[in-house]
Amino acid sequence: MKEATLELPLAQLLRQFPLAGEFFHTMGLPLPPGTMSPATYFATLDNVLLEDLALARESLGEQFTDYLSLLSTLGKGRSSSRLESITILGGHDKSNRREEFTLTVRPGEIISLVGPTGSGKSRFLADIEWLAQGDSPTGRSLLIDGFPPEPGLRYAIDRKLVAQLSQNMNFVMDLSVEEFITMHAESRMMEDIPGITRNIIALANDLAGEQFSPGTPVTSLSGGQSRALMIADTSCLSNSPIVLIDEIENAGIDRKRAVHTLVDKQKIVLIATHDPILALMGERRLVFKNGGISAIITTSPGERANLKLFEEMDAKLGAVRNALRNGERIESFLWE
Amino acid sequence: MKAVTLAGPPSSGKSAVTIKAIASLKQKGVTVGVVKFDSLSTQDQQLYEKQGVPVTTGLSGNLCPDHFFVSNVEESLAWGVTSGFDLLVIESAGLCNRCAPHIQGVLAICVVDNLSGVNTPKKIGPMLKMADIVVITKGDIVSQAEREVFAHRVRQVNANATILNVNGLTGQGADELGRLLQGAPETTSVTGKLLRFSLPAALCSYCLGQRRIGADFQMGNVKKMAFS
Numbered sequence: 001m002k003e004a005t006l007e008l009p010l011a012q013l014l015r016q017f018p019l020a021g022e023f024f025h026t027m028g029l030p031l032p033p034g035t036m037s038p039a040t041y042f043a044t045l046d047n048v049l050l051e052d053l054a055l056a057r058e059s060l061g062e063q064f065t066d067y068l069s070l071l072s073t074l075g076k077g078r079s080s081s082r083l084e085s086i087t088i089l090g091g092h093d094k095s096n097r098r099e100e101f102t103l104t105v106r107p108g109e110i111i112s113l114v115g116p117t118g119s120g121k122s123r124f125l126a127d128i129e130w131l132a133q134g135d136s137p138t139g140r141s142l143l144i145d146g147f148p149p150e151p152g153l154r155y156a157i158d159r160k161l162v163a164q165l166s167q168n169m170n171f172v173m174d175l176s177v178e179e180f181i182t183m184h185a186e187s188r189m190m191e192d193i194p195g196i197t198r199n200i201i202a203l204a205n206d207l208a209g210e211q212f213s214p215g216t217p218v219t220s221l222s223g224g225q226s227r228a229l230m231i232a233d234t235s236c237l238s239n240s241p242i243v244l245i246d247e248i249e250n251a252g253i254d255r256k257r258a259v260h261t262l263v264d265k266q267k268i269v270l271i272a273t274h275d276p277i278l279a280l281m282g283e284r285r286l287v288f289k290n291g292g293i294s295a296i297i298t299t300s301p302g303e304r305a306n307l308k309l310f311e312e313m314d315a316k317l318g319a320v321r322n323a324l325r326n327g328e329r330i331e332s333f334l335w336e
Numbered sequence: 337m338k339a340v341t342l343a344g345p346p347s348s349g350k351s352a353v354t355i356k357a358i359a360s361l362k363q364k365g366v367t368v369g370v371v372k373f374d375s376l377s378t379q380d381q382q383l384y385e386k387q388g389v390p391v392t393t394g395l396s397g398n399l400c401p402d403h404f405f406v407s408n409v410e411e412s413l414a415w416g417v418t419s420g421f422d423l424l425v426i427e428s429a430g431l432c433n434r435c436a437p438h439i440q441g442v443l444a445i446c447v448v449d450n451l452s453g454v455n456t457p458k459k460i461g462p463m464l465k466m467a468d469i470v471v472i473t474k475g476d477i478v479s480q481a482e483r484e485v486f487a488h489r490v491r492q493v494n495a496n497a498t499i500l501n502v503n504g505l506t507g508q509g510a511d512e513l514g515r516l517l518q519g520a521p522e523t524t525s526v527t528g529k530l531l532r533f534s535l536p537a538a539l540c541s542y543c544l545g546q547r548r549i550g551a552d553f554q555m556g557n558v559k560k561m562a563f564s
């Protein structure tokens with residue numbers, strides 16, 4: 001895609017790349033007439049206008065073709081982001097002792113990461129995000145579908161394998177929930193944006209205790225509401241097959257449903273946590289010690305039974321929390 | 337010696353990510369020096385010194401920092417070569433949206449932060465649009481959705497750059513940035529090289545120090561707004 005493309009009339013280019021017109025908008029340029037080719041347009045742009053917009057005439061052609069390549073990779077990214085498995089090959093811990101493990105994870109699986117503070121849970125998540133190839137401080141390597149990932153993937157910001165849910169969730173934009181999700185969907189070049197936006201808001205309301213409307217400003221959402229919104233948003237909009245959650249705390253959302261919302265969409269979910277329920281929710285848990293994985297434990301039937309018990313206790317505590325919130329007494333409540 | 341130009345809006349995290357990347361390079365035995373260009377004042381001298389990083393700062397005063405940069409870049413490189421650095425990072429505060437310190441054939445980095453808002457990439461000039469690597473900071477304080485939208489908007493104005501998220505506080509991604517810095521081409525002199533974008537001249541009377549307001553005092557390149 002080079003010089004030849006630049007000679008085509010814009011109208012013809014727009015048929016092939018419906019979003020190509022965005023380029024001119026982004027650069028602050030008026031849209032050329034459909035009959036004109038980008039090459040002619042760039043060549044005849046007014047000097048003063050280019051000065052004002054801080055644009056260099058000689059680079060515009062290349063910038064435009066780069067933009068078209070971006071549009072075609074974005075289209076590809078959406079369809080080719082399915083993966084069968086990721087495999088992590090052990091590296092070494094902080095004392096350079098070899099880690100003896102090979103871990104393969106498939107879509108729909110939950111893996112939890114446990115271990116004391118500073119033991120390397122976050123570093124492990126960072127290794128995955130970076131698609132480490134023996135070149136991170138831990139020496140671990142990652143395989144996608146059994147092979148080393150193509151080198152470009154590491155920086156392919158639009159085909160990122162990993163979505164990471166932040167711990168701190170401030171919104172800096174002053175937008176309503178609906179505008180916010182719409183903007184995100186637009187950047188993902190989705191079809192049926194209003195439909196997706198409605199779904200995400202409904203799902204988020206399902207996860208959050210307290211309801212919010214599409215018109216609510218994102219900056220006035222509570223901690224639990226914004227976390228619910230981001231989980232719904234990530235599960236529906238992000239095309240990353242892997243979701244990393246570093247410390248999902250009990251911010252007034254249904255944690256179990258939140259995690260299952262992600263898993264239902266065939267994501268791989270990795271959770272670094274100090275919370276017993278989340279730790280046992282994984283099919284397997286990785287135990288960290290001194291920067292390395294010291295054990296990989298498969299959740300046993302006994303543990304599953306205990307998890308049920310913990311969940312019941314948690315539900316009970318939740319009910320008490322609600323009762324207190326509603327100004328009720330809790331004396332009789334516990335005996336039910 | 338390798339060299340990079342690293343520019344970005346004030347407080348976007350240029351020094352923070354540079355310091356983290358240098359720490360990671362140090363472990364590999366790479367020696368790094370820094371030259372900082374700023375306008376009126378800068379804390380960066382102390383910031384780098386505290387980390388044991390050799391640094392020289394230059395203040396442009398009433399000149400555009402990027403114009404000042406061009407007049408001093410050769411000497412900066414000479415200092416780096418004499419000091420025996422493996423890598424010289426030239427940090428400059430992107431105060432002027434019209435200018436950029438990026439040079440053809442020299443690795444060019446732009447640092448922008450998520451907090452500046454999703455419309456910012458469109459507003460930043462050649463400093464961002466002509467960079468080879470765009471580092472995005474402060475991802476820790478915004479949502480995943482905002483990070484994705486922001487990165488996408490950067491992509492739109494610079495489809496060719498390598499985009500990297502780096503956390504200036506925790507250093508996540510700094511190791512990766514260090515690796516990219518090591519890939520910079522050898523640059524021991526820039527004499528005769530071209531800037532990636534022409535720096536507009538300071539041409540109105542106010543550029544030259546005039547302070548009084550009024551038509552009589554406006555000279556040179558004066559442009560008037562239209563009011564309807």
Ligand SMILES: Nc1nc2c(ncn2[C@@H]2O[C@H](COP(=O)(O)OP(=O)(O)OP(=O)(O)O)[C@@H](O)[C@H]2O)c(=O)[nH]1
Nearest residue numbers: 346347348349350351352429473474502503504505
């Ligand atoms: N939360 C957070 N803060 C950051 C991050 N990166 C930098 N900061 C903070 O942002 C502030 C500005 O960072 P600097 O590195 O001094 O920014 P700079 O671009 O070098 O600033 P000037 O050289 O003065 O233009 C500091 O308080 C940093 O600690 C980040 O990734 N996350």
Ligand SMILES: Nc1ncnc2c1ncn2[C@@H]1O[C@H](COP(=O)(O)OP(=O)(O)OP(=O)(O)O)[C@@H](O)[C@H]1O
Nearest residue numbers: 092093094116117118119120121122123137138291
């Ligand atoms: N194998 C390793 N080799 C070298 N450094 C390591 C290794 N693993 C972890 N580190 C470093 O140790 C530090 C602490 O690790 P990390 O932040 O991942 O801990 P954590 O388990 O997430 O702790 P917390 O529970 O407090 O969040 C980090 O600076 C990390 O880069």
Ligand SMILES: [Mg+2]
Nearest residue numbers: 121122246272
């Ligand atoms: Mg951690």
Ligand SMILES: [Mg+2]
Nearest residue numbers: 350351380427
């Ligand atoms: Mg600085």
Ligand SMILES: [Zn+2]
Nearest residue numbers: 400402432435
């Ligand atoms: Zn300038």
Ligand SMILES: [Zn+2]
Nearest residue numbers: 539540542543
């Ligand atoms: Zn002036």
